[in-house]
Amino acid sequence: MAAEFLSSVGTSYQVDRILSEAVNEIVLLSPSMKLHESILLRLQQADQRNVRITLLYGRERNQTRGQKWYRDLKNLRILYHDKLNACVYRNEKELILTSMGLSDLGSGIFSDMGVLIARLRDRKAFDDGIYEQEVLIESAEEVFAGKNYVRIEEKTHPEELIRDMPFLTYFGIEDRTLVNGKVKAPSGKFYTPEMELYHDGTIKYQGFKKTRQRHGEWIFYTYEGFVREVVIYENGNYVNKIFCDYENPARAISKYYLLFGIGNSVKKLYDRNISELYFDSLVEDFTGSDRTKLFYHIERFIGKRAIFEQPVTFQDMVDQLYRAMYE
Template sequence: MAAEFLSPVGTSYQIDRLISEAHNEIVFLSPSLKLHESVILKYQQADQRNVRITLLYGHERSQIRGQKWYRDFRNLRILYHDKLNSNIYRNEKEMILTSMGLADLNPAVYNDMGVLITKIRDRKAFEDGVYEQELLIEHAEEVFSGKNYERLDETTRPEEIISEMPYLTYFGIEDRTLVSGKVRAPSGKLYVPEMEFYSDGTIKYQGFKKTRQRHGEWIFYTYEGFVREVVIYENGSYLDKIYCDYENPARPISKYYLLFGLGNSVKKLYGKNISELYFESPIEAYTGFEKTKLFYHTERFLQRRNIFDNPVTFKDMVNQAYSVLYG
């Protein structure tokens, strides 16, 4: 079963449930900043649970003028993007696409319908939606940020990033030494490393910028830690996107991307620095005697059982997973 059609009553109910059941994050995109009082109440409850709330609105920036409901929130971030025209609401597991605004939750008055996409049923659609949300958020203007909301500029200092960024040789970087906050490629060109994390420390994406523009391959990861897609840029311009399809044997992904996912999963499960993790790295050097936890995590994500047969290195894990997925 994939996407689920929602009636007006179902849409209102699912929006309410989506907020109530969020554990890590809520991301709501809506052109209008008018919020029904029930939404504000649910936001307050989520804020008390330390759920990160991102609210992006559009149309007129001045919509926020005169509103006071948000001022005491600790985990809320409000942004503005003048090109936003869609209502898209999600938490870490589900997403709703609808014509229903956040002030229109009375199905007896409004006949707005929607579509519910769940990560477990339709992972590609869900992650494509997350990616498009993140693009809008990246280019949006911040209007408000609660005191507990982790600011990107506080967590993306080049010296901290380069000490943790994995797989540098894949990107052609041989030396972690920074020159004015940049790393030097063998060509002599300088690039700014960039990496963002999910709330539990799992890498969300990594890549490099050239003259403040994304350049080369940017790796985007799922919340579970595995590579969702690789987007290729040239001086900030989008060139191509490689979607990692773990379910289609006719479209095998690169073994490098499997390795990246395993390494990021190690970071998620064990909190280890994976900057030196590569194919020949011994698994137990990062997992200790608890490597079965990594095996189970990987098998659950890939929706396969009994993939691994006593692998010693990450190369063994990659090869065994690749064999099961693609033959």
């Protein structure tokens, strides 16, 4: 079953459950910022669990006027986007697209409908939903940020960023030396590195800018660490997008992208610096003796068992993963 239809009662119940079960993050998109008291209670509980909360609202910007409930939430970020006209609620595992606004959840006054999308059942739809949310969030105006909600780009200097950015060889960068905050490519041109992380340190996306505009391949990752898609830009203009469909054996994923996902998973699971990780790197140099945790993480994401047979290098891991998926 790819998606589940929800009635008004079902929508209220499932949103309440999504908020209650959130472990890492909650994202709420609604044109109206007015909250039903049951939703406010769930957000307060999530904040106490240190769940990262993003609330994006639309229509009138001054909807926060006179509201005080959000000021004590340490892990909350509120943004405004004048083009927002959809209601979407999600945690790290499930997403609901509905006609029911935040103020109507739990009220039972109106007849609304919705659709529940689970990451495990329909990964592409779930990831597409996250991508569209991130596009809106990236261009939205920040209205409020709790004291624990520090954005990565605000606390990361270019020197720290380029030191930690992995897979530079793939981008043609051989020297991490910065000149005025930029790295020099073999062509002689200079590019500004950019990388953002999820709150647990997993890479969210990475790429380079040319004259302050996205240029070349930008790698976007899922929360689990795997490459979701690669978007190609030319001087800030969108050129093409490569979506990584892990469930379609007819569309093989590049071994480079599989390596990036494995490496990012290492960063997620072991909190290791992966800036020097590449195909010829030894697995145990990054995982120690506990490689099983990495194997299980990948096998669970792919949906296959017993993929790996004592790989020594990450090239071995990529080859074995590729065979399990496509041969």
